[in-house]
Amino acid sequence: MSEGRSGAASGGQLEERVDLSAETDAKISQAESLIGASHDNLREALALLAALEKRCRVGNDALSLVRVCETSLQLCRDCGDDEALVATLKNLSTRRSQKTKAVSALVQKAMPWVMDGDGFSPIAVANDEEKAARERLVVALRDITDGKIFLEAERARLTRALATIKEEDGDMAAAADVLQDVHVETYGSLSKREKVEFILEQMRLTLGKKDYVRAAIVAGKINKKAINEEGMEDHKVKYFTLMTEYHRHEKDAFELAKDYHSIYSTSTVQADEAQWREALQSTVIYLALSQYSNEQQDMLNRVNLDTNLEKIESCKSTVKLLLTKEIINYPLQYQAELEAMSAFSIGGPDLEAHWKKTFHTRIVQHNVRIAALYYRRIHGKRLAQLLGLETAALEAEISSMVSDGSVYAKIDRPNDIIRFAAQKSPEAILSDWASDISSLLHLVESTTHLIHKENMIAGQ
DSSP states (O other): OOTTEESOOGGGSSOOEEOOHHHHHHHHHHHHHHHHHOGGGHHHHHHHHHHHHHHHHHTTOHHHHHHHHHHHHHHHHHHTOHHHHHHHHHHHHTSTTOOHHHHHHHHHHHGGGTBOTTSSSBOOOSSHHHHHHHHHHHHHHHHHHTTOGGGHHHHHHHHHHHHHHHHHTTOHHHHHHHHHTOOGGGOSSSOHHHHHHHHHHHHHHHHHTTOHHHHHHHHTTSOHHHHTSTTOHHHHHHHHHHHHHHHHHHTOHHHHHHHHHHHHTSHHHHTOHHHHHHHHHHHHHHHHTSOOOHHHHHHHHHHHTOGGGGGOHHHHHHHHHHHSSSOOOSSOTTHHHHHTSHHHHTTOHHHHHHHHHHHHHHHHHHHHHHHHHHOSEEEHHHHHHHHTOOHHHHHHHHHHHHHTTSOOOEEETTTTEEEOSOOOOHHHHHHHHHHHHHHHHHHHHHHHHHHHHHHHHHHO
16 A cells, blocks of 8 residues: 555445645645735635645545635635635535535634624624625525535524524515524424524514414424423523514414413513513403403412412402402403503504403403303393493393303393393203202101111110
C-alpha cells in the first residue's frame, strides 16, 4: 500500500482514503496569503481551494474537506463579498457525492453570521443592504437544509429566523406561510422545549394572520403533558393565552373558562396575586356566560371550593347565586363591577355587547330552570312577573330552551298556561302507582317485623 493511502477499494468493502492534510495546510495558507495581499484575489483563492476540495472529496479525506469548505466561506466573509459567499455556499453544498459532514460544516459555519446566540433570532442589521444580504443567506441555508434529515434542527431554526424577518417587514401572512412549511412535531433531533416553542410561534402567527381554522389545527399538535411538566410554566401560560384568542373569536365561553382556569392553576401565576386574581375573575365570568351542562356545573362547584374565591367578593357571590336553586334578580348586586372586568372588554365593543347580552340570557335560563323545578304548571303572566320579563321575551326564551333540550315545557297560549311536567300516559301512571304500593307494603312488612321483635324482647 502506498504512503498516504489507507483501506482498499477492491470488493466494495472499504473506500479508498487519501490523506491530504499536509497539502490542505499548504493550500489554505497560500489562499489566506492571497487574501492578505489584496481582497481582489478572492476569485483566485477560491479557485485554488475549489481544486483542493475536489481532491479531498474524491479521496474521501473528510477532515481536510471540512477544513477547505469552512476556509472558503471564511475568506468570502473576510472580504465582505456577500454574493460570493452565497454562491460558494451553494456550489460546495451541491457538489456531486458531497459528504454529509461537509454540508453540515458549511451550514453550521454560516448560521452564526445570520442568527444570534439563542439559535433562532436573526442578527440586527444597520441598513437595507445588510438586511437584504442577511435574508439572502438565510434563504440559501434553508434551501441547502431542505430534505436533509441530518440538518432538520438547523432547518427549523432557519425557518423561524426567516419568519421573524418577514414579520419585522410587516408581512404577517408571509411569516405564517414560511413557518407552516416545517412540521416540527415529526423532527427527532429537536428537544421537547424547542418543539413546543416552534409550535407556539406557529400558533401566534396564524392567529395574527386571522387564519383561525389553521390555528386550531396547529394547536392540536401541542402535547398537553409536555406543557404541564415542571419548567414549562411559561409555555403553558403562553399556549392557553393564545387559545383564549381563538376561543374568543369562536365566542365559546366554556372553553374560555377552561383556558383561564388552566392559566390560573399554573404555579408561576399562583405566585403572583395580580395574575391569579385576573385569571380567576375571567374563569368565573366565562363560567357564568357558559351554556348550562353537567361539565359546567362540575367546574362551578370546583371553583366554589377554591379558597382564593373568598378574596373576590363579586365572583364569590356570582358563583353562589348560580349554584343556588333560587331565582336570581337581574341585574345582580355586583353587575357593574363584573361588567367592568377585562374579560368583558377584551375583543372590542361588539364582543363586549355580545357577552353582556349573553349574561342576561344565562340568568333568564337559570331562572326558567328553577321555575321548572318548582312548578308543574304556571300562568305565563305570573312567571313573567317573577322573572322580570315581558311575556313575549319569556315565551321566546322558553321556546329556545325547549329546542336545545334544556327543559321540557308546553305553552297553552289561549289559557296562558305553561306546563313544565310532561303528561303521563295511563300505563306510566299505573306503573308509578304499582311502584308506590310495593314500597308501601315493604314499609308495612318491615314495621310489623320490628313490632314483633320488640314484643318478644319485652316478653322475656
